Amino acid sequence: MRTRLAYVVSHPIQYQAPLLRRLADDSDIDLTVLFLSDFSLREHHEPAFGQSVRWDVPLTKGYRWETLSGGGTQSATRWPMRNLKRRLAAANFDAVWVHGWGRIGLVQAVTAADALGLPVLLRGESTPLNSKNTGARYLRKKFLHWLFGKVAAFLCIGSLNREFYQLHGVSEEKIFSVPYAVDNDWFSGECEQAALSRNQLRQRLGLQEGRPIILFAAKFIPEKAPQDLLSAFLKIIALNESKRPYLLFVGDGPLRTQLEMQAGELCGKDVRFLGFRNQTELPALYDLCDLFVLPSRFEPWGLVVNEVMNAGRPVIVSDQVGARPDLLRQGENGWSFPAGDVPALASCIREALSNANLKEMGAISKKIVQAWDFEADIAGLKKALTFVTK
Secondary structure, three states, rough: OOEEEEEEOOOOOOOOHHHHHHHHHOOEEEEEEOOOOHHHHEEEEOOOOOOEEEOOOOOOOOOOEOOOOOOOHHHHOOOOOOOHHHHHHHHOOEEEEEEEEOOOOHHHHHHHHOOOOEEEEEOOOOOOOOOOOOOHHHHHHHHHHHHHHOOOOOEEEEHHHHHHHHHOOOOOHHHHHOOOOOOOHHHHHHHHHHOOOHHHHHHHOOOOOOEEEEEOOOOOHHHOHHHHHHHHHHHHHHHHOOOEEEEEEEEOOHHHHHHHHHHHHOHHHHHEEEEEHHHHEEEEEHOOOOOEEEEEEEEEOOOHHHHOOOOOEEEEEEEOOOHHHHHHHHHOEEEEOOOOOOOOHHHHHHHHHHOOOHHHHHHHHHHHHHHHOHHHHHHHHHHHHHHHHH
C-alpha cells in the first residue's frame, strides 16, 4: 500500500516544486500538498526584492495540491486555517509532513495532526547560529520544547540543522537526513547549454575577455551582506593588480541605491548591477562567472550555493551560511571566512583569483553537489515514514 502523506507548507515555492513532482511519481507515496496560500502562483510583491515578481517556472505542475485558506494573498499565510483539522481527518492520511513553524497555520497543522493521532514529520531550516538574543532564545526554547513534543520524526536539511535538533533534546533515532537540494539535473543541464553561448552573453554585457568575473546573486538586504562583498572588492581594485576582476550583482532590494553610491565611479564599469533575474535566467549567469560569493551574516542554508555548484564553480561563503559544513571543502572547492570580516573576505577573493586551479575546484563543487540530491531526500523521507508508521 502507498503511504498517504499530506505535505503542509506556506505557499508554492520554486525550490520545492521539482521535489514534489518526483515524490508524486513515487510508487510508495500518495502525496497531497496543502498550501496555506497560493499567492506565489501569480505576480506578487516581494518586499526583499522591492518589486513585483512572477516566477517563470511551473510551481504546481505534476502533483496534487489545494489551498487551505481559499485565498491567494500573502497575508493568508499569517492566520489560522479554518477547518484544517477536519480536512486532515477527512482524507484519512497516514502521516503529515509540515515545512517549518514560522506561520500560525503550520503550527496549527502540527497540533491538529497530533490531536488526530497522525504522526508528524517536521522539516525546518533552523541552525544553532540562529537567535542571538538571550530573551528571545529562552522563549523560543520553551515554544520548541512544546512543539517538538508533538513531532514523531525530524527531517534535517544538513549538519547544522541536525545539531539544532540535538541541542533541543531530539533523540538521534528521530532525525532523518532529507538534505536541502535543488533540481541538480535541471541546473546542470541548463548551465551546460548556457556554456555554448557564454561568449555571446559576455559580449552583450560588455565584459572584456580575460577578466575574471565574481558573482553575487541574492536579495540586496543587510542579512545577505552585499555591502561587505563590495567593500572587499574595492580593496582588491585599489591594489591595481593585473587580474582586475568584474563584480556582478544579480538581484535587487532596499540596499541597491546604497550599493550604487558605494561603487562610485566603478558603477557600470567594474561593478555591474544586473537587476532581478528569474529562475530560467540564472544558469547562464552561473556559467558566466569564475567565482561565486555569498557573504551572508544570516543564512539558514543558501540554496543559491547548490545552484551555482551545478555550474561547476568554486564558492566563497561566510561562516554563517548553513550550507557551509556540507557543501564547502576549504581549499578544495572554495573558501570560508568570518561573516562581516571584510579584510578576510578580500583575502579569500585574492587567493581565489591567483589560484591556477579554479576550474579543477569547480569540478569538485559539481561532484559534491551531485551527491546532495533529490534521491537522498526521497530515501530519507521513506526511512522517516517507515519509522513513524511501523
